[in-house]
């Protein structure tokens with residue numbers, strides 16, 4: 426196995442095979458005499474070979490979702506299918522379920538925020554632990570553990586103890602351990618939340634390399650948009666136990682009014698006066714190189730102010746976003762806005778105050794901007 430070192434020539438491994446599917450996944454916790462609905466009918470679709478981000482505020486149900494994906498947590502209702510196996514139906518088989526579930530789970534690796542390493546065991550013995558449980562013989566265990574430690578860049582730490590490692594190194598051990606059963610899917614619950622920004626980047630790079638080199642599907646939970654931006658092919662936004670948006674990053678960015686898109690790619694700028702129309706334009710691919718703004722100004726003889734603009738790479742693709750201001754209210758700008766849409770640009774009318782009055786005239790206008798996601802105090 427080659428060491429995961431960031432070969433830029435290795436490209437996306439995403440296929441259309443649905444490697445994780447949940448239908449109507451619901452989890453209700455009984456808490457005293459109160460019921461807490463942590464998951465409320467989640468239909469998740471993760472394709473093979475993708476890095477899939479689940480984002481949401483604290484308490485949204487992210488951890489419950491990921492723990493239900495490997496049935497560490499038993500769902501109250503709904504189904505979970507991983508790599509063609511319906512885990513929820515295995516779990517329903519009573520007595521014989523244990524061994525079958527363990528076998529199915531071995532195809533699902535998990536990485537935790539606080540690493541969960543055994544302090545009394547060496548790095549190598551920590552990585553060997555899942556192989557011991559799978560009753561792999563000693564020599565093969567050792568061979569596999571050393572290979573995995575090499576893969577995550579820790580070949581020289583096999584005999585060290587967790588206490589002798591940095592946070593980033595501990596998480597690398599956690600990742601090596603999660604890979605011991607040759608999983609098809611790696612689940613990561615806030616794996617970088619306890620790490621500093623630089624270490625976070627190196628762990629994300631490692632995860633991306635593993636995804637690309639091994640074709641490993643990764644579901645990662647995070648409350649940080651930057652994580653999604655850096656490595657995710659697709660993302661879901663959770664609120665109150667529900668998935669309220671999901672799709673590929675490109676689809677989300679092309680969805681008018683998408684909250685995830687706005688969070689992934691914010692562009693600021695306040696209108697200069699009340700009677701102005703503020704429009705957010707998103708450029709994908711070739712549209713970014715055409716002089717649409719100057720064409721717009723010339724064709725309709727309007728003065729256009731640029732309030733904000735940014736180019737960025739999101740989900741591995743170049744995206745541009747620009748916030749412009751047109752004189753006059755929305756109803757006076759229907760034609761220029763139509764022109765922009767005809768150019769194949771994604772156009773979101775952002776002037777919320779002015780929009781309310783003309784809601785009937787402009788049914789395509791997105792909902793007002795919601796409050797941005799709050800950062801959890803994770804440390």
Ligand SMILES: Nc1ncnc2c1ncn2[C@@H]1O[C@H](COP(=O)(O)OP(=O)(O)O)[C@@H](O)[C@H]1O
Nearest residue numbers: 454456461463482483484485486487488489490
């Ligand atoms: N074991 C549990 N017993 C009771 N309630 C729980 C339990 N685990 C989670 N919850 C509740 O379920 C909801 C979702 O929690 P969680 O999945 O941990 O959210 P997140 O990971 O997005 O912060 C929260 O209201 C939380 O308090």
Ligand SMILES: [Mg+2]
Nearest residue numbers: 484487488489
């Ligand atoms: Mg959580």
